[in-house]
Amino acid sequence: MACNLEEHRAEIAALLDPVIAALDHETLPVDAADLPGRVTAAGVHALLPIPAFTNSQMDGYAARSAELSSASDEHPIALPLGFTAAAGDRQIELLPGTVSPVMTGAVIPAGADTVIPVEATTEGTFGQLVRPGEGTPTGTATFTTPSEPGRFIRPAGQDLQAGALVADAGARLTPTLIGALAASGVRGVPVRRKLRVLVCTTGNELMGGTSEAGRIPDSNSPMLAAALRGYGAQVDTLRLPDDAQALGLALEAQARQVDLILTVGGISAGAYEVVREALAPRGGSFHHVALQPGGPQGFAQLDGTPALCFPGNPVSALLSLELFLAPALRRQAALPEPVAEQFELAGEVHSPAGKHQVRRALLDEGTVQVLDPGSHLIHDLARADALVHIPVGIEHLAAGTMIDVWRMNV
Structure with a gap:
């Protein structure tokens, strides 16, 4: 089954939104180290006026x-x-x-x-x-x-009266808002529990030393875990060899401990695609999205816990997270959506007509240089400071064309 970018986004949103809505609440002290960036679970009212x-x-x-x-x-x-x-x-x-x-x-x-x-x-x-x-x-x-x-x-009360609303439900707790809560006498803040995510990477090629031929370091686990933590998630990682039976059993056991499973690799159409082999019999859906990079995508539910299945090339994995998972994470963390800016293409760009292409890019004083589309070029991903979306149906953009870009790595 094939679909376009927006159709797959809608599938993932339908899978994740109920999970995020059902997250329970906890109360943290106003001076808790873990409080900045959390989101209020209910409105918080002043116990004291400001000034008191x-x-x-x-x-x-x-x-x-x-x-x-x-x-x-x-x-x-x-x-x-x-x-x-x-x-x-x-x-x-x-x-x-x-x-x-x-x-x-x-x-x-x-x-x-x-x-x-x-x-x-x-x-x-x-x-x-x-x-x-x-x-x-x-x-x-x-x-x-x-x-x-x-x-x-x-x-007394010039800034805020006692009993007034200091923070509405769903407010992201910034250092200044935490200061206002403390000044108004609030000691405990009700917050949404962090989303618990398990990042599971697969592949025998990741299991050995980096000096061996055919073996590579696992860059996906630390990269995706860092991205998820940036959105306020609580993250654990798990690395498993290419054994479909062991993988399926391990994920079933982990599903009881987390809110979301994110698998990386093993979902393409080739042989030894261990995630697809493990989850398809368990009701998983695997298909191709008209997207480059990141075309292979999948998802499943294990004991009611959603599992998102991303491709294994590092660029594909990170962009899959940004395109499909990050919107839900931003909603949960009360973060704004990225805003597009207009830049002029420094050079011409070619794109496959039948795919929505996402390219990394470098910004320079009003112009944007689009980088190579290769899904394995993780250093290019690290040095890029913007993403460029080229929609389905556009094969060529001439130098000097004004296009939308979205900043990244900021």
Whole structure:
């Protein structure tokens, strides 16, 4: 059975969306190392207002604005000092006819309605400061200008009221949102559990040392695991030899432990295609998508756990993840879809008419250089900074053509 890119995308979405929707929830401390990048499972409301209390924006003097209304250069007003209010102290009372030295972040004394920065006084600096319980304040501060009510005062709840929504359900937890949650008194955040994914690579060629003829390093496992973790998944890897019976039994056992299985390799039309041999008898579907690279594709369900089956060439495997799995992962992680940008082709490009071709590319000051389409060129994949999609039916694009590109490896 053959299909096009969008048809296979729809098949995979239908397979994955119910699994993602059914992920259970957990509550993590607001300072948990694992919290950034997670997604809220429910709306979170403020327990405290932000600011939590009315406080000073400046180091200065808390005063009654009415008592300074006539201050001028010609008629300076000198007021005796009251007790000092420092950050973390309990609220004090401002006695009529006095001013209280107040530090940034300190509770505004009861009765004060304005703050004058210390540098705006005639003295320009604080004198002897006395906090409650340390003695009797002495000295004065002199003012030559009025100070309007509310000046340099941060009212309680100015940013957020207690009980207000801090984070809606489905919000991605950024460092700044975590800061807002902590500031509003939230200690535990309900989040969606991470999607548990098993990446299973197959092939006897991966099982030996890299210096042996016919043996190669397994680049797919670390590459795909890193990509999945970038989308917020919890990933384990498993490498199995080319034994269809052992593979089928191993995947059945693993299906009970994870939410999604991702197999790599062993699904083409040739001999020794171990994944197809193991999963086709278990109801797996294997077909060709009109796509280059990444034409062979498959999927199955094992004990209700979906298994996506990608081709084994590294470029094909990574692009399969980006084309078919990443959209669901982005929805689950509340990440935006990539945005296309217009660039001018640096050179002509040829593509098979019957396939949707995805090419790696390099961007350079408004132009895009399209790289070789080979599915084994993993270093080209690593140095590319964009993808170019050439739809079915287009065989040739001339140099200078404006095309859409999607940035990658950023």
